[in-house]
Amino acid sequence: MRASRLMSILLLLQTRDRVTAQEIAGQLEVSIRTVYRDMESLSAAGIPVYGDPGHDGGYRLLDGFRAKLELLTTDEAGSLFFAGLPSAAADLGLGAIVTAANLKVMSALPPELRDRAGRVAERFHLDAPGWYSEAEPTPHLTTVADAVWNEHALRFTYIRWATPHLVTRTAEPLGLVLKSGNWYLVGHTGTGLRTYRISRIMELEVLPDSVSRPPDFDLAAYWAIYLESFDQRRHHHSALIRLTAETFERLPELLDPATAQAARDSATGPTPTGYRDIRLPIESTDRAIPDLLRLGAGAEVLAPESLRDRIATETAAMARRYGH
Structure with a gap:
């Protein structure tokens, strides 16, 4: 974990002319004291990093120095889909991984493309949730996401509007959807494809049974059809x-x-x-x-x-x- 963090700091230094300890701490979600210790470790390892004091100061690398980049790890490559959705990545516990992946990609870009990418990030921001609504608590989201990824069946108790309100369901998870700030599980049950709002999942158990994922299942296509049929069902x-x-x-x-x-x-x-x-x-x-x-x-x-x-x-x- 610490080695990965040191690499992230080095990549961050390579993508910026100067970066403060506060900025590093914010990017990597660690304390400033940890940043100070990490900078000492980089220096002790022979990395030519030095700090400029004062209001406009910060850490920087010696001009001309460039470390050999590592390739993206498997987790980092898989997280690139969430590069423009930092809040979604954080919900799934991928915040630090997405940050590391972004740093590696930015560091590998030529200076002119890196500057352009930086300007885009400064000028455009995606905020998925709707107005006047707070994010729902989803304590089981990371467990559900892990089951989706590793293709394991789930058994859970679920609160629904119809009676009986509390039911138990077993589903083979096929995908997750983020809609207006709310997470939904799409899964296959004995009665076909069903959609569950993850905030309404109460108790959850990951089963050892493997999921038989249909080879022709298209999550985006299913969701489009689901939304259309939802409006039709809603308006009786x-x-x-x-x-x-x-x-x-x-x-x-x-x-x-x-x-x-x-x-x-x-x-x-x-x-x-x-x-x-x-x-x-x-x-x-x-x-x-x-x-x-x-x-x-x-x-x-x-x-x-x-x-x-x-x-x-x-x-x-x-x-x-x-x-x-």
Whole structure:
């Protein structure tokens, strides 16, 4: 572990003109005291590294010195897929490995390409999770990922929305998907392919049974089909809504993309007064209430009558709350 860290420091020095102890500690997730000890070890090993004191100081290599690079390790090569997803790599316990792989690749680039890659990293950043949502705790993620990689079956207890809420499942893991900051396991069960949200896995056991991975399984293709069928399953019902022209134009910002698109595709009109009638896909009356209230006074529920009554009751209660 320490030898790998020393190599990472050396590669970091080769990719920068000057680097501070604080920057090294942050990159390698160690203390500054550890960095000081490592720099002494590099110097004792004959590496011509020296430090410049002061505010603009830092460590640097003697001009012209360049160490012979090692090739990427197996783990580092496998982690390159996560080079642009540091938070995902950290979730999977690959943060240090990805850092080492990036350093080796950067160090091997010619100076002009290294500078360009550095400018790209400084100017573009990918933040996968959506707004106003915190990452879910996924204590079993690394174990699941290990089972996916090593092709071992899993048995786990799982919390789901339907009753019974707590169930036990056995699955052959085929892949992991990161969607809007949430991790999902795709696995094969006795009833076919299933998708499980990893944050809802309670107890987990890795089984000795090996997974028979289908040779033609395409994780990306499966996920695309799953998302399409998910929206179809989610929206069992629909409501007839009359919208003002302004609210109709704002549907993409007021509803999730699939619902907004379905609503716009069903639109009739506009009428001479500018109104449009739409068919809004809904999962249930209870779940439709927040979405419809978000549309504000620019929307009127026409049918079903039960949903119209619920909206009337809710808005009347809100009016009383505000003294009207």
